[in-house]
Amino acid sequence: MSEKYRGFLIVVISFFLSLVLGGFLIMLYKVSPIEGYKVMIFGALGSRYMIYSTLARMVPILLTGLAIAISFHAGIWNIGAQGQLYLAAFVVAAMGVSFHDIPTAIYLTLGVALGLAIGGLWAWLPGYLRVKYNVNEVVLTIMLNSIAIYFTTYMTNGPFRTSQGSLGATNVIDKGMWFNHISPLSNLNTGVFVAIVAVALIVYLMLFAKHGYEWKMMRLNPRFSVYGGVSVKQNMILAMVISGMLAGLAGMLLVMGDYHRFLNGISPGYSWTGMILAMMVNYDPIGVIITSFIYAVMTSGGLRMELILGIPQELVQIIFVASVMFVTAGYALANKVANRMQEEG
Amino acid sequence: MYIYRSTINTLVLILLPALGGMWTLQTGMLNISQEGSMLVAAFFAVFGSYIFSSFWMGLFFAIIASLVFNLIYALFCVNLRANIWVIGMALNILASSLTILLLKSIFGVKGSFTSDRIQQIPFVHLGNLGIFNGVFNDFSSIVWLTLILVILFKYIDSHTTFGLHLKAAGKNWRALDSAGVSSIKVRYMSILINAVLVGISGAYLSIGYLKLFNKDMSAGRGWIAVAAVIFGNGNFTWTIIATVAFGFMDALGISLQTYGLNSNLTMMFPYLAIVAALIYQGVKSSKEKAIEE
Numbered sequence A: 001m002s003e004k005y006r007g008f009l010i011v012v013i014s015f016f017l018s019l020v021l022g023g024f025l026i027m028l029y030k031v032s033p034i035e036g037y038k039v040m041i042f043g044a045l046g047s048r049y050m051i052y053s054t055l056a057r058m059v060p061i062l063l064t065g066l067a068i069a070i071s072f073h074a075g076i077w078n079i080g081a082q083g084q085l086y087l088a089a090f091v092v093a094a095m096g097v098s099f100h101d102i103p104t105a106i107y108l109t110l111g112v113a114l115g116l117a118i119g120g121l122w123a124w125l126p127g128y129l130r131v132k133y134n135v136n137e138v139v140l141t142i143m144l145n146s147i148a149i150y151f152t153t154y155m156t157n158g159p160f161r162t163s164q165g166s167l168g169a170t171n172v173i174d175k176g177m178w179f180n181h182i183s184p185l186s187n188l189n190t191g192v193f194v195a196i197v198a199v200a201l202i203v204y205l206m207l208f209a210k211h212g213y214e215w216k217m218m219r220l221n222p223r224f225s226v227y228g229g230v231s232v233k234q235n236m237i238l239a240m241v242i243s244g245m246l247a248g249l250a251g252m253l254l255v256m257g258d259y260h261r262f263l264n265g266i267s268p269g270y271s272w273t274g275m276i277l278a279m280m281v282n283y284d285p286i287g288v289i290i291t292s293f294i295y296a297v298m299t300s301g302g303l304r305m306e307l308i309l310g311i312p313q314e315l316v317q318i319i320f321v322a323s324v325m326f327v328t329a330g331y332a333l334a335n336k337v338a339n340r341m342q343e344e345g
Numbered sequence B: 001m002y003i004y005r006s007t008i009n010t011l012v013l014i015l016l017p018a019l020g021g022m023w024t025l026q027t028g029m030l031n032i033s034q035e036g037s038m039l040v041a042a043f044f045a046v047f048g049s050y051i052f053s054s055f056w057m058g059l060f061f062a063i064i065a066s067l068v069f070n071l072i073y074a075l076f077c078v079n080l081r082a083n084i085w086v087i088g089m090a091l092n093i094l095a096s097s098l099t100i101l102l103l104k105s106i107f108g109v110k111g112s113f114t115s116d117r118i119q120q121i122p123f124v125h126l127g128n129l130g131i132f133n134g135v136f137n138d139f140s141s142i143v144w145l146t147l148i149l150v151i152l153f154k155y156i157d158s159h160t161t162f163g164l165h166l167k168a169a170g171k172n173w174r175a176l177d178s179a180g181v182s183s184i185k186v187r188y189m190s191i192l193i194n195a196v197l198v199g200i201s202g203a204y205l206s207i208g209y210l211k212l213f214n215k216d217m218s219a220g221r222g223w224i225a226v227a228a229v230i231f232g233n234g235n236f237t238w239t240i241i242a243t244v245a246f247g248f249m250d251a252l253g254i255s256l257q258t259y260g261l262n263s264n265l266t267m268m269f270p271y272l273a274i275v276a277a278l279i280y281q282g283v284k285s286s287k288e289k290a291i292e293e
Helices: A003-028 A033-045 A048-073 A081-098 A104-133 A137-157 A191-207 A210-220 A222-227 A232-259 A270-280 A285-309 A314-344 B002-026 B034-052 B055-079 B084-107 B130-136 B141-159 B161-171 B173-178 B183-207 B221-232 B236-259 B269-292
Strands: B112-114 B212-214
Touching: A003 A033, A003 A270, A003 A314, A033 A048, A033 A285, A048 A081, A048 A191, A048 A210, A048 A232, A048 A270, A048 A285, A081 A104, A081 A137, A081 A232, A081 A270, A104 A137, A104 A232, A104 B269, A137 B221, A137 B269, A191 A210, A191 A232, A191 A285, A210 A222, A210 A232, A222 A232, A270 A285, A270 A314, A270 B084, A285 A314, A314 B055, A314 B084, B002 B034, B002 B130, B002 B141, B002 B161, B002 B183, B002 B221, B002 B236, B034 B055, B034 B084, B034 B183, B034 B212, B034 B221, B055 B084, B055 B183, B084 B112, B141 B161, B141 B183, B141 B236, B161 B173, B161 B183, B173 B183, B221 B236, B221 B269, B236 B269
Parallel strands: none
Antiparallel strands: B112 B212
């Protein structure tokens, strides 16, 4: 059996098993699993607006999922997508409330560029320190998350505190910087096209370009890739920066597209979700696209499930964590079987 | 005095998982699910204490929950040799969603739960000590327990065969196995000991000074402990030094709020300190390497 096929099979079986587990959990709330999942799917895809909302929900998860896939794929652990997202989102919003009367085309470009730059920069720092001084990037990025989040919270309570009602946010950004909503009832906006371009680029980069191959080699066998002439250090930093840029893009789209301002809770754990999804499919970009769609459907529907059936929406996250565990166990068992067969054969 | 007392209070929270994590690191397993274990333990401390109106049951439930949580970690990372980061992060995410789900399902509340039925872990009053009142009196009994544990850990770490086994399991597990000591067993021991400590720390978080559970109330304390463990790199003294330094920064940040500094700015203190410490450590060790070469 080819490796790719085996991985696919493990992921599908694991996901199915975790759905079964989820079914048992749903039964604890005295609801039949079929009814529960039916409400979930209808809540996400039952009407045009529901589909729009589901897609709007999918965008940040997909982008952070790819951000994490690309760095983990290269063997450097960017746990800091949350911080990169927050900082980029805030800086873009700060620009949006500070400057006015700039032509829309220029302002949009500036906003996108700034978001990418800030996200990339906040990821470059731990990447550089990891490569140059061997500082543990996992702890570093987690600390940088906290710093970014407290910093932005400080700014929205201090210098950039809103003068328009609700607290914990900046003012609404200049209209010239808006990606407009596609329909008034959902947050889906024209920024989604920027996201599509970015996703296409990343898929190309990871699956078809030389870099993607080198990254994979670096993760699987760093020593060999050095002999093969791969500059491991530069590639690691590059993967980290691209990862940060994607997280920055997610944050920037939330500000310029979804909310048109920066909010303190702008990302309710998108990056953690993205991480679970990326781990579940073993950092395969196509896999991330598929799972983030399924995840968006399930959370979107999860909200409705909570509303109608009284089942907490966190159930969805638990189902996905369970499938990560099943996948991990599946790979471990498959390797064990393969080793044994090798020994016997 | 205020900073001294609040340093001690936050220190305990970080010190317990740092001690436990130091031992698992010695056996070669960096445990990054501390944040999640702490959170789960904090929830079940409130749960046990609420159901039975007894802090003993709170502690008991917290430790059991932490043990179960860490057994999953051990099963995956020791037996199945899964990637510690994948499993650790998955467990952290699980803890966050699971506790919110349980809050909603058991207590019917969304973000936070408190009740008069919850019994706190008692404080220790030593009688009137005059000028030493502020120094020793009225700390939680967990503070004194932690002090005893630190001394005990120091002794076991450097004076017993178990301490040696821990280090052998990390440095050369094959040698340990051929000496007739199962390295898997030693790893399990370190993980379970860590689980008990994190369980106590989680209970201290929710029913030590407060009587409530908030969603995500561990607020990065588990991560600070992990940072201290990485900084200490298995060495007892350095782990303690790092923990005290980070705990102090944490407490300093909190007390500076009373002087009018914005709380969100001061909350950044411990994290900035850790970043600085990690960079310092990295630069220093890479310089040493350059000299050796």
